[in-house]
Structures are given as structure tokens and as C-alpha cells.
Amino acid sequence: MNKLSQTLDKLYLAGAWLSGGFLLLLCGLILYSILARMLGLFAGGATDFAGYAMATSTFLALAYTFRSNGHIRILLLIQNTHGSLRIAIERATLGFMTFITCYLTYYTTRLALDSWEYGERSEGADAIFLWIPQVPVALGSAVFALSVFHTFAESIFSPEGINPEKLDLEVQNEI
């Protein structure tokens, strides 16, 4: 059980690394388009590709962000409840989050499948098949849903794992 959990955490981290790779790619694409404009080279579709790189980067990082407490929420209720009530609220919110992320996965997958089936192409100068950038979006959603379910399962089988310290607001992500 523990081993599975560790393997999954490695999967989320791998997603984050890939996501980082796409962030580098995004930056590189934009730098290239600046250079291309200055030198009069061809950079058609660079803006579209940048958008796709960003979407891929975002979705691949969702699971890692979730597991490292990166997604924010309002903790007033959870911080002011204790014992079994607190665990119950944790389970309920995690269960609901599992549902929403599965819903997201189902429909992003369907979007990619539809684009593939109808052979939809991007409207930009690149005109690539839209399913190509949409597949990582669906994949990222799926891993995100898995990571939420993972935490949900932990809250069911080892509720002592969700200790108050872990939910300390300082570790929360903010802007």
C-alpha cells in the first residue's frame, strides 16, 4: 500500500518535471518568435504553439500541485473543527473533489476524442490537429483526478495522516 502510494507520488512529480519542461519550451518559443521577427524569419503559429505549451504545462502540474498542498481553499471551517467532525469534513470535501476532477477528466477526454474523430485542425497558421495538444490536457486531468482520489483514499484508510500541521496555512500557495 505504502509502496503504491510512493510510486504514485513519483508519477505526480514526473508530471511536474514534464510540466517544467513545457514551461521552458514556452519561454523558448516566445524568445524564438522575438528573434524571428527581428531577423525576418518564419515564426508562423508560434503564438498558437505557445498557448498549447502553456495548457500542457498547466495540466501536467495539477496533480503535483494538489499533492503538495498547492491548490488553495478556505480553511476557516476545517481549522475550527476537531476530531471526527474534522475528519468527516475532510472526507466529504475530498470525495466531492474526486467527483469534480473525474467529471473534468471525462469531458476533456471527450473533447480530445471528438477532435480526433472529426480531424479538427487549429485555426492558426500552424493548422495542426487539435487532438495533439488536447491529449496531454486529458491525461493531466486524469492524473489530477487520480491524485485527488489517492488523498481521498488516504483520508479513509489512514485519517491520522491528515494531521492539522499539514494543513498549516503557511504551506498554502498564494500570490
Added chain:
Amino acid sequence: MSEAVSIVVFLGVLFFFLGSGVWIGASLLATAIVGMLIFTSTPVGDAMAITIWGSQSSWTLTALPLFIWMGEILYRTKLSETLFRGLTPFMGKLPGGLLHVNVGASAIFAAISGSSAATVATVGKMSIPELTKRGYPDKLIIGTLSGAGTLGLLIPPSISMIIYGVTVNESIAKLFMASMIPGLALALCFMTYIVVWGLLNKDVSFNPPAMAFRQKINALLDLLPVLILISGVIGSIYSGIATATEAAALGVLGSIVLSLLQKTLDKASFIESVLGAVRTSAMIMFILMGSGFLSLAMGFTGIPKALATTIVHWELSPFSLIIILTIFYIFLGMFLDGISSIVLTMAVIEPMVRAAGIDMLWFGVYLMIVVEMAQITPPVGFNLFVLQGMTGKDIGYIARASMPMFFVMCAFIVILFLIPELATWLPEALSNTR
């Protein structure tokens, strides 16, 4: 169904999810799904997927992860030290002394990073121990820091401003022009407060750090590369050479070069910066997915339009509208972070504000200030949390210490209202010269 019922349904569902601790992005998605199911016959899930795909792959939004990354890289350099040493010789002589460094360093770091919490953390890392050592009162160190840290949201580049621009379809470059003068003016207001405090407490003296002339020059020279980077990034946007996204990419390149020169960038810190950037971006993007779909759902219900008509019908003066909105946002800010407040309300507020004839650039600047106030109002205010972590003081103490800055910001909103040119002049002047 009448608008009143739909408003109640939306707010009820939304507050239930948010309040019970469901992650903000998921709360917004769920509320939108419920709304779509009740008020439309559109296939909900497919509409959601299309909306999310459209917004998440949009070109305008690409500036966001890049500016976040730029901030993450510079956050890991020895910038806090450079800023402190570089500003000390200039600001130590003013009444109020080194407290001004909190404001000055925050303003400069705000021009690097779009985040207010990162600003507080970076500036505080150096200034809290240094100022405490020199005997400045804790309350003022903390108060000025948490207040001035909010400049991160106002002085460009600002993550929240990009989100506002994308949400209401205004040019991000223009918004960055609009927020510069108000940002500096607000910093001046903070400094005025410190000067007044310094004049009233003349008898209190602090040991100014002794620095030889040579040292001062060196400290200043250390600051130079950062200032060049900032002017490069902001200048390229203002002059129209680069779009906001291009400026962000150049900024990333510049900060990598700068931290390589400083020898503060190694493999580990580079990887940390990338992972930190994707983590923060993913967090914001998840909220944006929810808010984008919620805006679509709201549009179907007709709430925004109805509300706009009502407000116009009331014939409120713009001033009373702004007062009402300010109270509303301060209240919202007690529970929500800035980005969530912005994306949550804009679908409804935008038509209303446009109908009232308020300039959207001006409103963006105004919104950043009220959202800044949200960062320092308890029980939920991120600057308070950051300072709690750094000083170990409890949140009530930090909130009380920040109160004067809160009132300075309230006063600044009045100033901004009376002199709207603070926000509108620069965008006009810059676009006229092109």
C-alpha cells in the same frame, strides 16, 4: 426563472462549497455546473471542456506563468540583501529612518515579482532582523512591511493585473501603464505615514548603520543590474517594442543571466524555481478554469445584465458606487484571496461598472488596491500569514499592526477617485507618442 431566484441559487451553492473547504477552483466549477443544469439546456460537460480548453490555451494568458517564473528565479538570488544594503544609505536619513527601506525595497521587488506574499517574504527576510536589531518598534516594522508588501499587486508586472486584464478583455500592456503611477504614489503615501511617525517620535533615536562612502557606492552598484532588468522589462512594454508575454520571456532570460552573474544560480535552485513556478501557475490556472466556466454560466442566467440595468436605474453617482464596491470587496477580502475575489466577481461587476461609465483601466487600478487591502485583513489575509510565519507573532497582533496601512490605502482610494489621471494619464500619453 427570475433573476432574484437565480442569484440566490448561485450565491447559496457557491458559498456552501467555498465555506465547507472545497478547493476554490472546484467550488467554482461545481457552482457553474449546477447553474448550467438549472438554467440552460446546453450540454454542460462539453461546454465546460470547450471553455476550459479555449481559456487555458489562450495567447494572452501566456504572460502569467512566465512572470511567475521570473519572480521565482529572482526570489532565489541574494536580492533581499542587495535591496537592503542598496537602499539603506538613501533612506536612513529621512524621519522614520530605516522603516522606509521596507517601502522602498517592496516597491522595487514589486516591479520584479507580481506577488504580494513573495514581496513581503523577500524584503522581510533581511529587514525584520536588521530593523529589530536597531531597536525599531516591532509594530511598525511589521505594519509597514505588510502594507508595503501589497505593492506587489499594483506595481507592474502584476499577476493579479494580468488576470484582471484577461477577464475583462483589456490590454495587459495598457493596464501595466495605468498602474505604475498609482503604485509609486501609494508607496509615497506609505512613506509619508512613516515620516509623520518619525517627526512625532523625534526623541527616539536609532543607531544608523555606519557605512563608508566607498561602501555606499558599492551597495548602489550591486543594485544596478536589478534596476536595469526592471527598466528593460517594463520599458519594452511601455515603448511598444514587446508585448506583455514577450517582455516576460525576456525577463526570465534576464533574471537567469543576472543570477548566473551573481553566482546564485545552480542546478538545484534552477529546478526549484521551475517547480515553484509550475506549482503556482497550476494553482492559479485551476481557479481560472472554474471562473471562466462560471462566467459563461452566469451569462446564461442574465444576472450580470439585470444587475447592471438595476444599478443604472438607481442613478448612483460613481462615487457612491465606488464606496459600495469598496465595502463589498473589503468584506469579501476578509475571507477570500485577491485572485479569487477578482475572478469571482468580475462577471457580474464588469457590466455594472461599464454601464456606470467608469474607465476600465482606472477600475483595474482601483481593484488592485481593494484587493491589496484584502491581503492584510483578518481572518484570511496572505500577507498576515507570511508575516506570522516569519515573526512568530499571532495573527491578531500583525493585523492590528497593519491597520494604519489599511487606512492609508483607504485614503489613497479617495485620492485616486479625485485624481483619476493618476491612472489614466500614462496610458494615454504613451499611446499618443507612438
